[in-house]
Amino acid sequence: MINNLNIMLPEIFLTLSVFSILMIGVFIKNSFNLIFNLTSIIIGITIVIILTSPSDEEKIFLESFTRDAFSNYFKILILSSSLFVLNSSKNFIEDNKLDKFEYPIIILLSILGMFFMVSSNDLILFYLGLELQSLSLYILASIDRDNLRSTESGIKYFVLSALSSGLLLYGCSLLYGFTGSTNFDIIASKLIEENTGAVFAMVFILVGLAFKVSAVPFHMWTPDVYEGAPTSITSYFAVVPKVAGLALLIKFMFIPFSNILLEWQTIIIFISIASMILGAIAAMVQKNFKRLLAYSSIGHIGYALAGVATGAISGYQSAIIYISIYVIMNIGAFSCLYLLKKDGQYKENISDLSGISKKHPLIAVSLLIILFSLAGVPPLGGFFAKFYVFVAVLEKEMYALAIIGLLTTVMSAFYYLKIIKTIYFDDSFITFDTTKNRNAQISVFTSCIILITFFLYPSILNNFVDTLFVG
């Protein structure tokens, strides 16, 4: 038993360190910097622990907790993206007086929740992980508690998310009722026979998960929360919970629901198409950069779901590649926002970007690369993300999905081009402060370099992703 605990080493380490730094925060005054740095170190150590742990499949606690290549991949993705998001937003947090010591601790707690989500092999453990994550996110959304918008977004997120969690829980209990087990593998084996009740349960669970990844028609919270929450939180929202949510969705489709593929496939196709179209159209009229990124993220989730909708392993793999590249692009895009500071105020309107190519050529060219990549124009990384998804979709001969997806790519190219137009073609009005925000610069630089050089070795992610599905 004790030997088996190695399997949970990352979670155990994370839990213990969260409690320890919480104590530090309580007993030492003004310890934000200390805790912030400790958090980065903890994340770094956890990455090392996961990298050194074997990736063969092991299950413990009555097979409710799995450690395998799949969960390890997502844990690393979650940790490394959190590391970049946290560090690039450090200056922003300090400038906006958000430097409470709880901030990094809550982030760590939400990471812990996501760890349990991606590792769970049981409805109960999965729900516990999801709730730990959600509760942390409610607090994060309203962390700027004296700001009306932040509080509003927190409440909005809480109410809607609680509703979806309720639906999810209801689905879980139905599933338990109709299959007699909470274990994913047993549920899967029970669903070989026709089971209408389980299909009901599946719909409820799908609704809950679609809410977490903000897919249409359960996306309503996204733009408001993205805009209302402080940028540092928004960038976290845009990246990390999406990864965990998608991982969970794939896991549900791959293990418990693998035998009712025909039932959920139509729903996912619909959600995917609706997200792609809404993401493309609604983003066109946005004036706030964060709000625009919210709609763009809805669209991107649509593409990732198109990969899931194939119901094939190649499709899941393409969705995972998609979300990984999406993470890189979004970290870059949000880190650019941290560099746009004028008189201590961070600018987030698209019109503020007007003509920055003249005075800030480096920020401009980074945004150019990131935006073209988001639009999916070759030879940048974003193109390959879409390419793999469409390869998987067309393998299953889902032509309509592929063609709609590509047409929405053209539509969404329009609003990305509009930002590029603002940056490059318009006259400049604002000169931003030359900030010494090294961390954000490093994030932008890393993401741009990855996106540009991705075409040199585009199968780098495939090598990892190919090993994720054994079974």
Place this chain on the structure above:
Amino acid sequence: MNFPILSTLIFLPLISSFFILLSRDKTNNISSIYISLFSSFATFFLSLFLWYSLDFSSPKFQFVEEQSWINNFIKFKLGVDGISILFIVLTTFITPICIISCVNSVKVRIKEFLIAILVLETFMIGVFCSLDLVIFYLFFEAGLIPMFLIIGVWGGARRVYSAFKFFLFTLLGSVLMLVAIIVIYWLTGTTDITQIYEIKIPKEYQNILWLAFFSSFAVKMPMWPVHTWLPDAHVEAPTAGSVILAAILLKMAGYGFLRFSIPLFPIASEYFTPLIYTLSIIAIIYTSLVALMQDDMKKLIAYSSVAHMGYVTLGIFTLTKQGIEGSIYQMISHGLISAALFLCVGVVYDRLNSRMISTYGGLVNYIPKYSFLFLIFALAALGLPGTSGFLGEFLVLTGTFQKSYLAAMLATFGVVLGAAYMLWLTKRVIFGVTNNPDIKKLNDINKSEIVMLVSLAFLILFFGFYPLPLMETFNVSVNSLITNYETALISN
């Protein structure tokens, strides 16, 4: 393994653009200009060497480079044959001319402009070298980014509208091609075109796949009725942008038809020939008429490009030896002539800031050297015997006569219209009465402009009188293209 000459050719401009990015001259951008000139000339001579060492007597792809790229899936495969080498040389020849011209005409952000041109050159050479559908698509689409910026940042008054129209039209056309490429992958298990040539795509898929490729090439070509982005893009683009657009980007589609549509989908190509004939004839006659009515010189030349591209598509889909050879000849010669005409417009635009025909008149009295060269180019554009423009059109019409009298007659009528708008343009700009006092103060062309225009004029006349070097280059490749096409039809 031999020296990877094609990769060097492709990535040399990209690497030198990186050096320009790093160069730090704030005042006059001299070092950026020298780096870009040096690298573009190096690329040009490298491509000449490639042309020289290519074995014309073999229809096979040569200098083939193969590298695993996406695991077990797509190989990074490059190669040239008698057809593509000419387009590569055309690209590498036009690029240094653009760089020289932009030194005169681009006033702001020269460094960025040079970077954009060199990056674009990389993508253009890549298009003509790639032997894999995905690589082709990658380069084909990637060219949109620098061109979008060239039109948008350095363009004229309505540049935003034109840049968006250009980008979205072309992107919309090409996404269907991407679907088709992936479908081909799932049908044949490869995207390497030399292998697909062998495997043959099933008959029932050919028509739909052909249409998907066509949607992309028709927009890029551009064919009527999706040509509307071209006049806008040409008018608003800076001179160098227009030159590249007309001379090279439009040729990508014609090249695409030759390299992909016909060999991959022979049965569909046969099936859709009437469609192409109709669209080409409409393009030739309609856009020639539209060109007659233009007040704007650049717009006139842009519409004439659409008409000339109509001959190209007509010639390609006659699927006769003369027709295809004529189309290739027409593409190369149009690349030279339209580049020269846009440069000519650029020369007077730099001086008087107007593209309107009515601004000019009687230029021959004040700037004779310029007028003489302009006359040569205008005559070449209308296809006067002795210029390269004549041979292309003549061969295309010869090819068309073998297949359809009606199409050939209508296309010949277009030649007359072509003469009409070009001569009328020359009459109004070069000859006629000078109403504008500014014209009297015009300076004749300077040394760098002479270098550009005279070298173009020389090539236009040289290939008009002595077409053998070009004909020899693509002769065998065209023969094998037609043989393969005919065997595919017979075996069907």
